[in-house]
Amino acid sequence: MSILVDKKTRLLVQGFTGSQATLHSEQSIEYGTNIVGGVTPGKGGQKHLDIPVFNSVHEAVEEVEPNASIIFVPAQFCKDSILEAADAGIKLIICITEGIPTLDMLIVKKKVDELDVTLIGPNCPGIITPGEAKLGIMPGSIHMKGSVGIISRSGTLTYEAVKQTSDLGLGQSTCIGIGGDPIPGTSFIDVLKMLEADDQTKAIVMVGEIGGTAEEEAAEYIKDNVSKPVISYIAGQTAPAGKRMGHAGAIIAGGKGTAANKIKKLKECGVHIAENLLQIGTKTKEVLG
Amino acid sequence: MNLHEYQGKELFAKFGLPVSNNAVVTSPDDVLSACRDIGGDKWVVKAQVHAGGRGKAGGVKLVDSPEEAIEFANHWLGNRLVTYQTDSNGQLVSSILVEECTDISKELYLSAVIDRGSQRIVFIGSSEGGVNIEEVAEKTPEKIIYEPIDPLTGPLGFQARKISKVLGLDNEQSKQFSKMLSQLTKLFISYDLSLLEINPLVITQGGKLHCLDAKINIDSNAIYRQPEIQAMRDLSQEDPREAEAAKSDLSYVSLDGNIGCMVNGAGLAMGTMDTIKYFGGSPANFLDVGGTATQERVSKAFKLILADPEVKVVLVNIFGGIVRCDLIAEGILAAIEEVGVSIPVVVRLEGNNADIGSDILAKSNAAIESLNNLEEASKKAVELSR
Numbered sequence: 001m002s003i004l005v006d007k008k009t010r011l012l013v014q015g016f017t018g019s020q021a022t023l024h025s026e027q028s029i030e031y032g033t034n035i036v037g038g039v040t041p042g043k044g045g046q047k048h049l050d051i052p053v054f055n056s057v058h059e060a061v062e063e064v065e066p067n068a069s070i071i072f073v074p075a076q077f078c079k080d081s082i083l084e085a086a087d088a089g090i091k092l093i094i095c096i097t098e099g100i101p102t103l104d105m106l107i108v109k110k111k112v113d114e115l116d117v118t119l120i121g122p123n124c125p126g127i128i129t130p131g132e133a134k135l136g137i138m139p140g141s142i143h144m145k146g147s148v149g150i151i152s153r154s155g156t157l158t159y160e161a162v163k164q165t166s167d168l169g170l171g172q173s174t175c176i177g178i179g180g181d182p183i184p185g186t187s188f189i190d191v192l193k194m195l196e197a198d199d200q201t202k203a204i205v206m207v208g209e210i211g212g213t214a215e216e217e218a219a220e221y222i223k224d225n226v227s228k229p230v231i232s233y234i235a236g237q238t239a240p241a242g243k244r245m246g247h248a249g250a251i252i253a254g255g256k257g258t259a260a261n262k263i264k265k266l267k268e269c270g271v272h273i274a275e276n277l278l279q280i281g282t283k284t285k286e287v288l289g
Numbered sequence: 290m291n292l293h294e295y296q297g298k299e300l301f302a303k304f305g306l307p308v309s310n311n312a313v314v315t316s317p318d319d320v321l322s323a324c325r326d327i328g329g330d331k332w333v334v335k336a337q338v339h340a341g342g343r344g345k346a347g348g349v350k351l352v353d354s355p356e357e358a359i360e361f362a363n364h365w366l367g368n369r370l371v372t373y374q375t376d377s378n379g380q381l382v383s384s385i386l387v388e389e390c391t392d393i394s395k396e397l398y399l400s401a402v403i404d405r406g407s408q409r410i411v412f413i414g415s416s417e418g419g420v421n422i423e424e425v426a427e428k429t430p431e432k433i434i435y436e437p438i439d440p441l442t443g444p445l446g447f448q449a450r451k452i453s454k455v456l457g458l459d460n461e462q463s464k465q466f467s468k469m470l471s472q473l474t475k476l477f478i479s480y481d482l483s484l485l486e487i488n489p490l491v492i493t494q495g496g497k498l499h500c501l502d503a504k505i506n507i508d509s510n511a512i513y514r515q516p517e518i519q520a521m522r523d524l525s526q527e528d529p530r531e532a533e534a535a536k537s538d539l540s541y542v543s544l545d546g547n548i549g550c551m552v553n554g555a556g557l558a559m560g561t562m563d564t565i566k567y568f569g570g571s572p573a574n575f576l577d578v579g580g581t582a583t584q585e586r587v588s589k590a591f592k593l594i595l596a597d598p599e600v601k602v603v604l605v606n607i608f609g610g611i612v613r614c615d616l617i618a619e620g621i622l623a624a625i626e627e628v629g630v631s632i633p634v635v636v637r638l639e640g641n642n643a644d645i646g647s648d649i650l651a652k653s654n655a656a657i658e659s660l661n662n663l664e665e666a667s668k669k670a671v672e673l674s675r
Contacts, residue, residue, distance in 0.1 A: 101511035139610040154556020156608045212405045235559035238566045246540035246555025246577040277560040
């Protein structure tokens with residue numbers, strides 16, 4: 001088993017004919033992902049990468065029955081695209097785009113919760129179940145089917161965790177980048193819940209970073225609800241206060257959101273800490289015995 | 290992005306919020322007419338910089354005569370104001386806000402932020418104004434109220450009354466506050482704010498609520514749709530290197546170490562800084578060169594890093610995902626040649642075709658240490674920085 005995506009996933013690509021979407025769709029198809037259609041308003045009826053293009057998500061749903069959608073449209077159109085997919089009845093939406101205004105996400109998050117939609121991202125690398133399906137921009141080649149579930153707020157840092165667990169022969173069940181924005185569609189806790197219930201997952205790696213209190217909340221949740229070992233690394237131990245470190249969500253504000261505070265809380269709740277990013281793999285192997 | 294107090298007050302006035310009569314001057318020659326236009330015989334002069342703590346640093350003064358105001362302007366205009374929130378260089382003062390004097394009977398606190406936990410705009414109010422709100426939150430949490438606003442309904446009357454009670458307002462003031470709350474919410478949403486703070490919000494001796502300060506931050510993701518705000522940008526208040534980086538679409542934050550860092554991805558960039566520290570070194574900067582790491586971007590990144598005279602060695606850490614490492618290696622070499630990098634560069638490449646990429650770097654004539662392993666690369670950079 002795995003979570004959210006597998007060989008049966010029928011993927012729709014929004015913003016399909018753009019350059020980024022094209023590049024990553026090609027890579028995903030090569031990995032074995034079943035892309036059933038794409039949407040670019042005004043280009044309906046054409047074929048792109050030998051896959052039908054539609055003018056709207058609703059038309060695509062009618063014709064090719066996707067059960068997941070990945071979004072590559074520019075930030076100013078993401079609110080519209082996410083809510084279009086949700087309105088058309090798609091229950092798993094992945095938004096890769098970075099730079100969506102926070103007030104747009106405030107509305108989007110409320111709507112997707114109302115409609116019981118799982119939104120992953122925005123500003124994220126996507127989701128992959130190794131050997132089954134890749135819905136995102138991560139390099140497929142570093143992954144290996146295995147027993148570690150990975151959740152992360154950062155893209156390339158996820159790749160580090162993946163590479164290290166692959167090199168040590170542990171492999172991954174499913175890897176999810178929840179994104180670096182202040183208001184993510186899916187939280188650490190949402191994914192922890194799914195990984196705890198997944199048979200294939202034997203350990204969970206949670207990669208956090210400075211800003212907000214998502215890691216502290218996850219720590220509380222883990223203490224009471226997660227029986228599997230959780231290994232965590234927190235980036236930004238040397239980050240100064242008050243400066244946004246690339247990600248919109250990565251900022252220490254008013255003394256809140258420091259790495260030290262997150263690590264302290266995670267330790268208190270029984271989470272294994274990789275003190276350095278180089279130790280994510282070895283720590284996981286050690287914990288799994 | 291931040292606004293000056295006077296810009297914040299312009300927006301307040303536009304939304305019908307009570308602010309003092311004021312004028313902004315950029316030359317001491319304009320102070321006299323500003324005082325006369327405002328009227329009265331007492332004024333408050335305030336140096337305009339993007340930092341708090343101005344009062345304690347001498348950047349705010351109550352004056353009894355236009356001459357005193359002119360003296361203040363002569364002293365500060367063109368000078369730099371250092372407060373506990375700035376670095377040791379301080380911030381350039383290029384304008385001064387002259388305001389009519391307000392008779393204060395009580396100082397309160399009011400702010401609005403986007404709260405990640407509740408995923409709402411949340412108003413924060415306190416009967417303790419004019420002081421550091423974090424201290425109030427720690428010592429007397431009962432004097433603070435947090436009220437989240439539902440995006441569907443906007444602020445409701447009962448919420449205004451709840452906050453009024455904590456602020457200690459009477460009936461008339463509570464009615465005035467209810468209107469303010471609704472206008473502040475409109476302002477927050479119209480301009481895509483991420484923070485709005487009025488510290489202090491005061492009750493005047495006439496019993497009215499009045500905004501004595503205005504601190505506004507705007508969500509940088511939304512600047513593209515705020516032309517009015519774009520026009521208010523004051524680049525003199527931003528770190529020149531950070532502003533330059535932003536123009537090239539690179540995320541850069543300067544730090545005080547001597548190991549320049551160039552990394553793809555924000556999380557990995559922070560992780561690399563941490564690793565440098567772990568091995569006893571000190572990072573000179575945070576820099577996310579972006580997912581694609583093309584020659585053009587790498588060149589710009591080198592220029593930014595080398596503009597910092599403290600930098601003794603550059604550590605490049607790239608996890609090549611979709612982009613092949615051999616292409617990245619060629620980009621790095623071309624950039625080093627283009628920019629004329631003369632200090633040692635340590636490169637760690639990982640991902641697709643990493644071996645070929647490292648080979649290309651190893652065979653070049655440039656002063657590059659190419660190490661596939663992040664631990665070794667970090668240790669090497671730390672060693673070279675000593």
